[in-house]
Amino acid sequence: MIEKMTIGRLANAAGVNVETVRFYQRSGLIDEPTRPHEGYRTYGEECIRRIRFIKRAQLLGFTLDEITNLLKLEGSLTCTSTRDLAAKKLAMVESKLGF
Structure with missing residues (x-):
């Protein structure tokens, strides 16, 4: 229940x-x-x-706008879209850290 x-x-x-x-x-x-x-x-x-x-x-560094977009993801493209968004975020963080 x-x-x-x-x-x-x-x-x-x-x-x-x-x-x-x-x-x-x-x-x-x-x-x-x-x-x-x-x-x-x-x-x-x-x-x-x-x-x-x-x-x-x-x-993890996602903005509320990015989180809103993550929460809207549905259907068969969900994993791909989430992975793409996470990869972009990781690249941004790594560039800030000088990797």
């Missing part, structure tokens, strides 16, 4: 703060669930995985 959680529990589980979750929602990186007539918005496990992916990609 998928546990539903409030924004505070989501933020805690993903290792970010609530304002980061709200920023990602405003930026379109994660969906904002609808609010029930009486109650709080709830989030599922997939949202934790998505936030963790975003944070890992940032640690």
Whole structure:
């Protein structure tokens, strides 16, 4: 069974703060669930995985715009597109380091 959680529990589980979750929602990186007539918005496990992916990609040097593009990739070209984007990022980092 998928546990539903409030924004505070989501933020805690993903290792970010609530304002980061709200920023990602405003930026379109994660969906904002609808609010029930009486109650709080709830989030599922997939949202934790998505936030963790975003944070890992940032640690690797990807910008939020690049991460947005990664999250949009679907279909048979996904691996190729991701590999190409990662190779470009690696080349940029290596050039900065003087390799």
